[in-house]
Amino acid sequence: MTVRTRATRAAASALIAGALLVGTAGCSFITPTATLNHYDPSDGIGAEVGDVKVRNVLAISNDDESAVSLMVTIINTSSSSGSLRMQYESAEGERIDISKPVTSGEVKSYGTEVDGDMIVIADAGIRAGQLFPIYFQFGNDSGQELLVPVMASDDVIYADLAPASALSE
Template sequence: MTVLTRAARAAASALLAGALIVGTAGCSFITPTATLNQYDPSDGISTSVGELKIRNALAISNDDNSAVSLMITILNTSTSSGSLRLQYESADGERVDISEPLSADEIKSFGTEVDGEKIVISDAGLVAGQLFPIYFQYGNESGKELLIPVISGDDEIYADLAPASALDE
């Protein structure tokens, strides 16, 4: 009778250990790994148009909301040069095109440094808190529209990157 009890205890222990292992590690078998999810770790948003990568795109408004400065980094990972076309709609409904030449394997940033190159838009009628639709197109690739967040230049992180206010001029 003691042999049967030992066998029953051993079987119960093995069953309990198996249930404990499955119970504590089973979630990792059915739950997707969070580190594999793509996300934008900053205030801006990102996308790719063919071999062109657009990173951390956002618009910084000035004090009186008369203009925004685009803060954007563009990576051309292709072996050929070309032009990036940005298109947006002005406050009066007209489409406005901006073209920026890009060399092969070039990384180009706008609005990321105080004295650096900027793209200032003063005809879109934007206010901090809005989303600014801009269409990005490169070469023969199908373009993509991004809804770029408009952030106030009052924030000390972005204060030096905001365009000059009409009140300052």
């Protein structure tokens, strides 16, 4: 009888251990892996326009909200050089184009450093807290419109990256 009791206990222990293993690991079989999902880890947003990656796009409004500086990082993963075209609508309803050249394999940033290259938009008619629609297009690839968040310059992180007041110039 002792042999049978030991065998029963061993089988029961193995069954419980197996159930515990399947119960605790079963979620990974039906739940998608979160690290494979694209997300924007900062205040800005991003997109891919053909072989060009547009990352951390953010507009920073100045104190009187008369202008914004555009913060953007452009990564050209293609084998060809070209220009990234950005188009927005001014406060008067006119479409404005901005074109920035980017060579093959280049990573180019605008508005990310105090003394660096900036893209200043003075006629956007937008305020902090709004979303600024900007259309991005590279080469012959179809473009994509992004709703760019507009941040206030009173945030310590962005205070030095805001443009000068357009009304005082």
